[in-house]
Amino acid sequence: MPLLAVQDLSISFGGLAALAGVxxxxxxxxxxxxxxPNGAGKTTVFNLLxxxxxxxxxxxMLDGEDLLGLVPHEIARxxxxxxxxxxxxxxxxxxxxxxxxxxxxxxxxxxxxxxxxSPRVRREEAEARRRAETxxxxxxxxxxxxVDAASLPLGRQKRLEIARALALGPRLLLLDEPxxxxxxxxTRELMRLIRGLRDEDGLxxxxxxxxxxxxxxxxxxxxxxxxxxxxxxxxxxxxxxxxAVIEAYLGSGSGDADA
Amino acid sequence: MTRAxxxxxxxxxxxxxxxxxVVPGYFVFLATLVLVNGIVALGLNLLSGYTxxxxxxxxxxxxxxxxxxALLTIHAGALPVPVTLLGAGLATAxxxxxxxxxxxxxEGLYLAMATLAFGFVVVEAILHLDWxxxxxxxxxxxxxxxGPLAFSTEASxxxxxxxxxxxxxxxAVNLVRTRTGRAFLAIRESEVAAQTSGVNVAAFKTAAFxxxxxxxxxAGGLFAFVVGYLSPDAFDVFLSVDFLVMIIVGGLGxxxxxxxxxxxxxxxxxxxxxxxxxxxxxxxxxxVAAMLFMPGGVASTARAWRRR
Ligand SMILES: Nc1ncnc2c1ncn2[C@@H]1O[C@H](COP(=O)(O)OP(=O)(O)OP(=O)(O)O)[C@@H](O)[C@H]1O
Ligand SMILES: [Mg+2]
Numbered sequence: 055m056p057l058l059a060v061q062d063l064s065i066s067f068g069g070l071a072a073l074a075g076v077x078x079x080x081x082x083x084x085x086x087x088x089x090x091p092n093g094a095g096k097t098t099v100f101n102l103l104x105x106x107x108x109x110x111x112x113x114x115m116l117d118g119e120d121l122l123g124l125v126p127h128e129i130a131r132x133x134x135x136x137x138x139x140x141x142x143x144x145x146x147x148x149x150x151x152x153x154x155x156x157x158x159x160x161x162x163x164x165x166x167x168x169x170x171x172s173p174r175v176r177r178e179e180a181e182a183r184r185r186a187e188t189x190x191x192x193x194x195x196x197x198x199x200x201v202d203a204a205s206l207p208l209g210r211q212k213r214l215e216i217a218r219a220l221a222l223g224p225r226l227l228l229l230d231e232p233x234x235x236x237x238x239x240x241t242r243e244l245m246r247l248i249r250g251l252r253d254e255d256g257l258x259x260x261x262x263x264x265x266x267x268x269x270x271x272x273x274x275x276x277x278x279x280x281x282x283x284x285x286x287x288x289x290x291x292x293x294x295x296x297x298a299v300i301e302a303y304l305g306s307g308s309g310d311a312d313a
Numbered sequence: 314m315t316r317a318x319x320x321x322x323x324x325x326x327x328x329x330x331x332x333x334x335v336v337p338g339y340f341v342f343l344a345t346l347v348l349v350n351g352i353v354a355l356g357l358n359l360l361s362g363y364t365x366x367x368x369x370x371x372x373x374x375x376x377x378x379x380x381x382x383a384l385l386t387i388h389a390g391a392l393p394v395p396v397t398l399l400g401a402g403l404a405t406a407x408x409x410x411x412x413x414x415x416x417x418x419x420e421g422l423y424l425a426m427a428t429l430a431f432g433f434v435v436v437e438a439i440l441h442l443d444w445x446x447x448x449x450x451x452x453x454x455x456x457x458x459x460g461p462l463a464f465s466t467e468a469s470x471x472x473x474x475x476x477x478x479x480x481x482x483x484x485a486v487n488l489v490r491t492r493t494g495r496a497f498l499a500i501r502e503s504e505v506a507a508q509t510s511g512v513n514v515a516a517f518k519t520a521a522f523x524x525x526x527x528x529x530x531x532a533g534g535l536f537a538f539v540v541g542y543l544s545p546d547a548f549d550v551f552l553s554v555d556f557l558v559m560i561i562v563g564g565l566g567x568x569x570x571x572x573x574x575x576x577x578x579x580x581x582x583x584x585x586x587x588x589x590x591x592x593x594x595x596x597x598x599x600x601v602a603a604m605l606f607m608p609g610g611v612a613s614t615a616r617a618w619r620r621r
Contacts (some may be wrong), residue, residue, distance in 0.1 A: 104509050130511035144502035155499045159511035163492040171487035
């Protein structure tokens with residue numbers, strides 16, 4: 055059984071079908087890529103998988119449980135974490151606090167324990183802080199733990215979002231254009247990080263990305279969306295040679311018309 | 314704690330404790346009011362500054378805490394004052410829960426209108442429940458007691474307020490540094506990212522209302538003892554606006570800023586008492602100036618200075 059099985063996923067906005075009957079799987083411990091021209095519906099898939107949108111039809115089974123009836127924080131509790139295409143860091147919180155918020159579901163300190171500063175809460179907080187520092191070091195942000203997230207350049211904000219998502223302790227990580235706006239060196243670092251998350255942590259990762267070097271370099275499976283439909287699915291080199299895929303990318307011109 | 318901070322804390326504690334011994338009675342009263350307002354500002358800041366839910370109705374919570382305290386003291390005079398205050402705080406928190414849940418659907422201007430209406434409703438309720446509250450005639454509040462102790466002097470009430478303030482500040486400092494406080498801030502910064510990080514936004518927004526109401530209710534209880542007399546006209550919408558001015562001038566999302574803002578507004582009110590008619594003008598001016606020149610309030614301006 056795959057870790058995530060998306061079946062017949064469909065959603066319309068004001069009569070316009072943004073996704074129509076999309077199905078694909080993500081296996082445990084694999085990196086899968088979701089690609090397609092601008093406006094194809096990639097981010098919409100993420101918004102559905104994380105409960106921000108309600109589907110008109112379809113299911114998304116995570117380990118046998120349908121995610122699509124759940125609200126976002128319940129989905130997070132089941133181990134699905136994500137980043138955002140247009141970064142959503144907590145701007146006026148420190149980098150460290152951003153990652154601490156990411157650990158929200160792993161901590162148990164309540165309102166009263168917080169007010170009273172109980173020893174249990176203190177211990178839990180100290181541990182959380184250590185974990186956050188470890189994660190920041192891993193994404194290369196160990197030196198900026200105390201600065202406001204807003205003051206980081208875009209590339210580092212993107213890495214901060216990855217650290218915050220990892221802080222959840224996810225089974226499935228959804229990355230929405232993690233290489234957008236990164237320079238080639240940063241992109242190579244990112245690829246190394248993603249491979250590490252798969253190989254060392256055994257994470258399943260679904261990545262939306264326009265950068266084909268990254269897609270071809272790290273994914274075992276590629277799903278191509280076009281106008282809300284699945285156009286192709288397969289190994290990276292198979293998909294790259296698929297005439298329909300080539301046509302879709304060339305046919306949509308710059309691809310920016312409907313972004 | 315660094316040496317400088319420790320020295321600062323010791324100095325602050327010394328001033329707080331010695332204050333009634335070195336200044337005339339009126340300034341003891343004024344300092345007491347500063348602290349009472351400081352507790353309200355803390356509570357309001359947890360809701361508006363930390364969780365981004367603007368309230369124009371905190372005078373309502375303040376009144377509920379005050380009347381609950383007065384009525385408890387009148388009808389159950391044997392209760393020790395901590396129990397009375399806790400009871401008043403919890404009663405107000407319950408009202409906060411009842412207001413917070415329907416407010417979940419509201420944002421921005423609509424939330425401001427709903428809380429504004431809440432403030433009016435509380436005053437109307439006090440007027441109409443005159444068999445309980447004596448309506449416009451007002452209610453005399455008996456002296457607070459703790460066993461054999463009676464808080465009948467200005468100085469004794471001051472110390473009572475100091476102790477409660479220290480506890481409330483400690484609670485707020487703890488809270489904002491831990492999971493709940495971070496969830497509040499995360500909601501303010503990005504509801505979408507907070508949700509997908511696992512924060513139950515509705516639950517924490519409601520929790521912010523409850524904590525905020527609790528703080529304000531306890532402060533209202535202290536206020537009842539400090540002034541010794543309650544009437545509904547003391548809790549009008551201008552008081553709610555004053556509370557907001559405190560946290561805007563002091564600093565949204567800052568514990569220290571709440572206290573500084575409360576001090577500034579309370580002392581200004583007092584010194585402008587002779588110019589009653591110009592008060593809205595002067596306060597409006599201060600508010601606009603604060604937002605223009607110190608957008609983060611005194612707290613963030615001070616932080617910026619320290620960094621230089
Ligand atoms: N909340 C919404 N309301 C209305 N239309 C929406 C909404 N979200 C997405 N859409 C539409 O759904 C379609 C797919 O959008 P989506 O953002 O998923 O594309 P994408 O594949 O992520 O594109 P890009 O590569 O530009 O990020 C677009 O036509 C978009 O306008
Ligand atoms: Mg997108």
